[in-house]
Amino acid sequence: MNTKISIESAGKTFGDGNIIALQDVNLAIGSNEFVTFVGASGCGKSTLLRCIGGLETLSSGSINVDGVPVSGPGVDRAMVFQHYSLYPWLSVIDNIKFTRLLQINREDITSADVETASGRADALIDLMGLNHVRDAYPNQLSGGMQQRVAIARALLPRPQILLMDEPFGALDAQTREVMHDMILHVSKLEKTTIVFVTHDVEEAIYLGQRVVVMAPRPGRIDSICQVVLPAQRNQDMKLSPEFVQQKKAILTRIRETAGMHTDLELLERMTRQAEADQ
Amino acid sequence: MSTDNTRPSLYQSVISGWSAFWVIRGHLSPRIYLLFALTGMLLPLAAWWWLSASGLMDKVFMPGPIDVLLRLYTWFKDDDLLGDMWISTYRVAAGFSLSAILAIPLGIMIGSYRPVQALLEPLTDFIRYMPAVAFIPLVMLWVGIDESSKIAIIFIGTFFQMVLMIAEDVRRVPITQIEAAQTMGATRSEIVSLVIIPSAKPALLDTLRVTMGWAWTYLVVAELVAANSGLGYAILRAQRFMQTDKIFAGIILIGLIGLAIDQLFRWLHRKNFPWLYKK
Structure with a gap:
């Protein structure tokens, strides 16, 4: 091990x-x-x-x-909290892609990287079964769906x-x-x-x-x-x-x-x- | 067979309908809401009308609604009502904007960084309790009696409260939202610009809406003391000439302008923060 x-x-x-x-x-x-x-x-x-x-x-x-x-x-080290960690002003997809707004992910970024990132966000949306709420706001979702978004967001940068x-x-x-x-x-x-x-x-x-x-x-x-x-x-x-x-x-x-x-x-x-x- | 078991009597349905209004934090249909709101607005108006028409009070002290409307018309025609409204609105806008421009960044800094809080919050708390009105003589000595003195008084009246309320709005951003950003690798300035500010924005706009009301209060104070134009000044001069109808008109006008601005803020809130209104 x-x-x-x-x-x-x-x-x-x-x-x-x-x-x-x-x-x-x-x-x-x-x-x-x-x-x-x-x-x-x-x-x-x-x-x-x-x-x-x-x-x-x-x-x-x-x-x-x-x-x-x-x-x-x-x-x-990504972290998932019990609640209140999502950003209510962003849609589900924008919450998941939040890390892409940060400088740490923008250094030396190429268009190919951006494409893979969007591809990854879509893949996570699929994996978590969030397709039908992709453009909804977090407070429109049930507690379970909100935690799926939080997990997807944490997983985005691998x-x-x-x-x-x-x-x-x-x-x-x-x-x-x-x-x-x-x-x-x-x-x-x-x-x-x-x-x-x-x-x-x-x-x-x-x-x-x-x-x-x-x-x-x-x-x-x-x-x-x-x-x-x-x-x-x-x-x-x-x-x-x-x-x-x-x-x-x-x-x-x-x-x-x-x-x-x-x-x-x-x-x-x-x-x-x-x-x-x- | 009696119908009493199947259909409630009119009396019963009125009673149950009435009790349904008083459910704690219950719901009202928009129509019923409007009905209550209009009653709340029209009842005092009717009472005023009746009181002035009844002859219980001298017309000099209690003019009726019609007198006030007529005075409003002559004020508009002969006395430059629009000019008074314009200069008062300008003073409020200038004093309020000045205080917002300074209070928003300062409040965000106080709410986000402990050293800034320690440096500025106790001081602001102290100044906040000093009566803004008592600064008027000083302001007149320092700034003079032109426009800037009125703006300065409105500024003193709103700024210190505004800073503290904005700092509190910022402190109410859930810590989990901030920690989540930290674990995603956000820098400190990114946390402020990408998490704290967007998260606190709706509360900030509400704070501005509330403090706007105070700005109007201090406008009248400023104009009562040191002006020769504006709604507050018009009210003061009307007192000298015993024109109570003009005093009424001025007060009601300020109330209406305030109400309109308040509604504008509420509209901006709905327009800018759609996620708060979607369920």
């Missing part, structure tokens, strides 16, 4: 250093690998993703992409890495299933390395080759789970014993690290109180 992203003793603190978002995170992510991150809220999974994307800087340690330390955002921060978190269950198969298809077709953050364990197992379970306070990697499903996934696998068992194991880890016991105690105390009052 060629290492694409290597995270070495990464640490991140907020405030005056008293909130530890990430502590001593070590991980190597392979080329064309699909890695998913799950964990209770506050475990630092989104922070880690944003550090890989260069939107946040580490307080200690390093992240290397192809051996080069990450020092800021870069076109080799990034080697796609960073996805709960991209389907706001979608309904049926739309999510469709999006899952779509993004698996994209990862095969485009050979993109995908790092995917979610709070949905089922989503994490279904999509990932590996599931990284993170734990909060301080944010850290708790365990890494190699998914035992065949490479070609389908929705029926979600009912297989292997899938259910892995889901149970991961959920147990998340519950144990989330520190939910106080809430249970509180609930019991309130129930007893209510019974006493009757």
